[in-house]
Amino acid sequence: MTIETSSTPASQYPQPDAPGAADAEIIEAPRTAQLDTVEVAIATPEKEQPYAALGVKPDEYERIRNILGRRPTSAELAMYSVMWSEHASYKSSKVHLRQFGKKVTPEMKQHLMVGIGENAGVLDIGEGWAVTFKIESHNHPSFIEPFQGAATGVGGIVRDIISMGARPVAVMDALRFGAIDDPDTARVVHGVVAGISFYGNCLGLPNIGGETWFDPVYQKNPLVNALAVGVLRHEDLHLANAKGVGNKVVLFGARTGGDGIGGTSILASDTFAEGGPTKRPAVQVGDPFAEKVLIECCLELFAGDLVEGIQDLGAAGISCATSELAANGDGGMSIVLDDVLLRDPSLTPEEILMSESQERMMAIVRPEKLDGFMEVVKKWDVETSVLGEVTDSGRLSITWRGEEIVNVDPRTVAVDGPVYERPMRYPSYLDALQADSAADLPRPQTGDELRAQFLQLVGSPNQADAAWITKQYDHYVLGNTALAAPDDAGMIRVDEESGLGVAVATDANGRYCQLDPRRGAQLALAEAYRNVAVTGATPMGISDCLNFGSPENPEVMWQFAQAVEGLADGCLELGIPVTGGNVSFYNQTGDVPIHPTPVVAVLGVIDDVARRVPSGWQDDGHNIYLLGETYAELDGSAWAGVVHDHLGGVPPMVDLGREKQLGDLLAAAALEGLIDSAHDLSDGGLAVALAEAVSRFGVGARVVLNEVVEDAGIDLATALFSESASRVIVTVPREDDVRFRGLCEGRGVPVRRIGVTDAASGSLEVQDAFTVSVDELRTVNRAPLADAFGPVVGY
Numbered sequence: 001m002t003i004e005t006s007s008t009p010a011s012q013y014p015q016p017d018a019p020g021a022a023d024a025e026i027i028e029a030p031r032t033a034q035l036d037t038v039e040v041a042i043a044t045p046e047k048e049q050p051y052a053a054l055g056v057k058p059d060e061y062e063r064i065r066n067i068l069g070r071r072p073t074s075a076e077l078a079m080y081s082v083m084w085s086e087h088a089s090y091k092s093s094k095v096h097l098r099q100f101g102k103k104v105t106p107e108m109k110q111h112l113m114v115g116i117g118e119n120a121g122v123l124d125i126g127e128g129w130a131v132t133f134k135i136e137s138h139n140h141p142s143f144i145e146p147f148q149g150a151a152t153g154v155g156g157i158v159r160d161i162i163s164m165g166a167r168p169v170a171v172m173d174a175l176r177f178g179a180i181d182d183p184d185t186a187r188v189v190h191g192v193v194a195g196i197s198f199y200g201n202c203l204g205l206p207n208i209g210g211e212t213w214f215d216p217v218y219q220k221n222p223l224v225n226a227l228a229v230g231v232l233r234h235e236d237l238h239l240a241n242a243k244g245v246g247n248k249v250v251l252f253g254a255r256t257g258g259d260g261i262g263g264t265s266i267l268a269s270d271t272f273a274e275g276g277p278t279k280r281p282a283v284q285v286g287d288p289f290a291e292k293v294l295i296e297c298c299l300e301l302f303a304g305d306l307v308e309g310i311q312d313l314g315a316a317g318i319s320c321a322t323s324e325l326a327a328n329g330d331g332g333m334s335i336v337l338d339d340v341l342l343r344d345p346s347l348t349p350e351e352i353l354m355s356e357s358q359e360r361m362m363a364i365v366r367p368e369k370l371d372g373f374m375e376v377v378k379k380w381d382v383e384t385s386v387l388g389e390v391t392d393s394g395r396l397s398i399t400w401r402g403e404e405i406v407n408v409d410p411r412t413v414a415v416d417g418p419v420y421e422r423p424m425r426y427p428s429y430l431d432a433l434q435a436d437s438a439a440d441l442p443r444p445q446t447g448d449e450l451r452a453q454f455l456q457l458v459g460s461p462n463q464a465d466a467a468w469i470t471k472q473y474d475h476y477v478l479g480n481t482a483l484a485a486p487d488d489a490g491m492i493r494v495d496e497e498s499g500l501g502v503a504v505a506t507d508a509n510g511r512y513c514q515l516d517p518r519r520g521a522q523l524a525l526a527e528a529y530r531n532v533a534v535t536g537a538t539p540m541g542i543s544d545c546l547n548f549g550s551p552e553n554p555e556v557m558w559q560f561a562q563a564v565e566g567l568a569d570g571c572l573e574l575g576i577p578v579t580g581g582n583v584s585f586y587n588q589t590g591d592v593p594i595h596p597t598p599v600v601a602v603l604g605v606i607d608d609v610a611r612r613v614p615s616g617w618q619d620d621g622h623n624i625y626l627l628g629e630t631y632a633e634l635d636g637s638a639w640a641g642v643v644h645d646h647l648g649g650v651p652p653m654v655d656l657g658r659e660k661q662l663g664d665l666l667a668a669a670a671l672e673g674l675i676d677s678a679h680d681l682s683d684g685g686l687a688v689a690l691a692e693a694v695s696r697f698g699v700g701a702r703v704v705l706n707e708v709v710e711d712a713g714i715d716l717a718t719a720l721f722s723e724s725a726s727r728v729i730v731t732v733p734r735e736d737d738v739r740f741r742g743l744c745e746g747r748g749v750p751v752r753r754i755g756v757t758d759a760a761s762g763s764l765e766v767q768d769a770f771t772v773s774v775d776e777l778r779t780v781n782r783a784p785l786a787d788a789f790g791p792v793v794g795y
Contacts, residue, residue: 037403038405045071049061049072056081063418074350075405078353079319079353080413081354082316082320082353083320084417088315088320096561099568100571100577101115109577111124112579114132114579120230120579125605126607128233129500130231130234131166133161133228133504134161134543135225135227135506136156136160136545137545138150138224138225139584142188145191146187146191146192146194147198149283151198153224154171154173154226155286155291156358157171157228158205158295160314161230163238163309165237165238169231169480170207170208170481170490171196171207171227172208172227172504173196174211175193176213176215176223178214178222179214186789189788192222196473199288204477206475210485212462212466215510215511221589225547225582227506236302241364242325242329244308244366246390247365248370248388249325249388249390250362250385250387251361251362252297252377253360254287254290255383256355257347258344260284260285260317286358287359290358291358297376297377298361300379301363304372306376307373308364309325309363311363312360314356317353318352319353321362327415333397333410339388349398395410425555427555427558434648436649437650438637438639439635441640450717450770453717453721454720457642457687458781460642461788462638463638463781464783465778465785466785467785471793483503487615488678488679489505489531489535490505491609498608499608500609501537503532503612505527505532505602506528507599507682510594510596510597511636512651513559513595514595514636515636515648515649515650517566517596518562518565520563520566522570523652523654525574527600527682528542528600529602530728531680532663534666534678538606538667540603541578544600545582546583546598547597549587549594551585556596560596567598574656574659575660613670613675613676613677615692616679617699618676618699619733619757620757620760622734623753623756624755624757625731626708627751628724628726630719631653631714632714632722633724634649635649635650637683637684652722653724653725658725658726662749665743666730669730673736674739674743676733679692680728685723686720690764690766695774695781698774700760701757701761703754704755705754729754731757
């Protein structure tokens with residue numbers, strides 16, 4: 001790719017035949033065009049450059065020229081375009097994300113070994129073990145090419161884990177699709193699920209959970225957020241930087257091809273036009289078998305102390321790896337781009353720099369250890385090339401065919417990019433939306449009406465059994481999975497001898513965030529925290545994936561700022577740090593953004609996975625208790641949406657102090673062996689929680705809600721469908737009743753006995769209202785996804 005150039009004031013640069021950023025493709029000049037070297041750039045300051053086609057704004061282009069003191073070469077412009085893109089630089093979100101680093105206490109840092117700014121956060125979980133985890137988006141590619149978009153999303157997040165020196169042990173995914181009955185949804189769902197399944201299963205990593213939502217707001221903007229977890233000993237932790245003058249810069253893994261070119265700057269950092277995107281070249285192509293070999297190769301390199309650091313090549317490819325490594329190290333690097341191994345020999349230097357071909361890593365290697373490095377990569381049959389070395393020049397210099405095509409301060413590319421304080425505006429629609437409460441919606445008056453609405457809710461897409469998706473994943477490969485879907489959180493054993501393990505859950509509710517982004521974000525945090533706590537684990541840290549519309553929309557920026565502030569304040573109150581994450585902007589079609597969707601992943605620690613608590617009950621005659629208080633909170637609820645197609649009002653109250661209190665109680669109860677099951681109440685309220693708990697192992701229940709109704713002053717429908725937070729249902733063996741109730745009273749957690757498990761009945765009975773058999777529940781619950789996408793594997 002050779003990019004033509006210019007040097008008139010940025011706002012006046014002609015853009016001959018340059019498409020708008022929303023539908024841009026990589027601009028290619030004839031392959032015989034003159035190489036745009038640094039020397040040529042100095043000599044031809046007036047040449048025009050189609051910066052807009054690469055997603056660079058006029059003022060940003062002018063800033064690049066000021067930094068360099070000349071126009072950029074086409075290779076330099078390519079680098080700045082990808083590294084200054086929204087997706088790579090966080091230029092619109094940085095000013096808000098800084099709260100995560102400022103609103104911390106010594107308690108929050110106690111177990112934090114590596115925080116925001118590295119490839120993934122790392123937490124000390126005890127016994128000399130550490131865990132690293134992170135969640136990131138691959139949204140736009142997954143709409144254009146669902147299979148490869150989702151597959152490479154898994155591959156990319158796994159490489160982040162590898163680069164920390166950790167062995168990947170599990171993956172998860174948080175998915176959001178358009179309306180389940182829209183003709184295009186099936187295309188996206190089939191491709192995304194197949195891509196995740198293919199890549200994760202081939203890597204031999206268990207997929208231990210996640211979440212799936214369907215809503216028309218995601219019709220042309222599906223969200224595919226991939227999470228990976230890795231484990232390592234403390235002494236095996238590595239950070240990515242280029243230190244040590246004379247150390248070699250080595251590229252290894254797959255060859256570089258033409259896939260993924262501009263994926264960061266053009267695809268992930270712009271909205272889709274109304275007609276839909278046609279940017280297939282910007283979607284990467286993944287090879288999980290190559291990545292599996294790369295995992296083992298990297299771990300052996302780390303174990304042999306053969307590398308100073310390793311950086312994965314994901315977003316922005318070689319542009320990112322070289323500039324970030326140099327900026328985080330001694331400040332200089334010299335690279336010979338000709339030495340990059342190519343799948344396509346016709347690639348131009350600009351295309352090589354921008355390519356996001358998968359399964360590639362970059363290592364910094366001491367000269368005296370290079371032979372040992374080469375022996376390891378040869379053993380694993382991983383192609384390798386030495387591209388250059390670390391210098392003390394303070395410059396990143398890249399040559400092509402003997403001529404210098406890049407000479408920049410790497411910090412200006414990777415660190416000191418634009419930072420915007422985007423204008424924000426309170427949404428014009430919000431007051432009217434919040435005034436439209438669900439409180440006035442008609443409630444069922446008879447047992448038959450209640451039963452019908454209960455089944456309608458249980459059989460809705462977002463409350464449906466997700467087995468059509470999850471049964472395509474391998475949950476138990478590696479043999480360390482303690483809990484997996486459909487439990488509230490996934491759990492992985494870390495140490496076989498002690499039983500030490502970690503639990504992870506992801507949650508978000510775009511409906512709540514549309515009504516109140518601050519409270520909605522905190523409710524997502526609370527739910528993920530609670531989902532980890534019900535397993536018996538103690539929450540320790542979070543990673544987030546913040547999915548929003550265009551940052552150039554002041555109302556979207558207000559939503560984003562509110563959500564970030566809510567999460568930062570919420571983590572401060574809960575006493576757990578944000579270890580890292582991802583921001584995904586431009587999730588909108590035309591002028592219509594998605595609902596703000598901050599996905600929160602919480603990780604917790606359990607000292608012995610043998611004490612894990614499942615989400616459904618298995619034993620007969622155990623008492624069922626409801627922990628927490630129920631209020632008339634139906635605004636934004638699943639009941640309002642499913643039964644009445646209504647979204648309005650304000651989300652449920654959130655009390656994070658209560659969440660922490662409840663989490664501590666659950667950990668204590670699990671430690672003492674007092675509870676046999678625990679299931680959080682969230683979407684669909686008590687109704688859905690009971691249905692899921694009964695369906696989990698097929699053991700029925702008899703439920704009496706008189707005490708809940710009378711104490712809260714609500715009707716039976718509200719008791720079933722309210723989505724009040726800080727609530728959990730647990731089952732307790734009768735012989736442990738007194739001890740359990742005493743534990744609740746001593747810790748100030750409201751507790752009410754609402755029923756008993758009943759294996760013989762084979763049904764869920766809500767006294768004085770209705771009875772539904774377990775078979776009918778399962779049939780209704782499994783139908784939505786099977787009807788839309790085909791038979792469920794294994795059923």
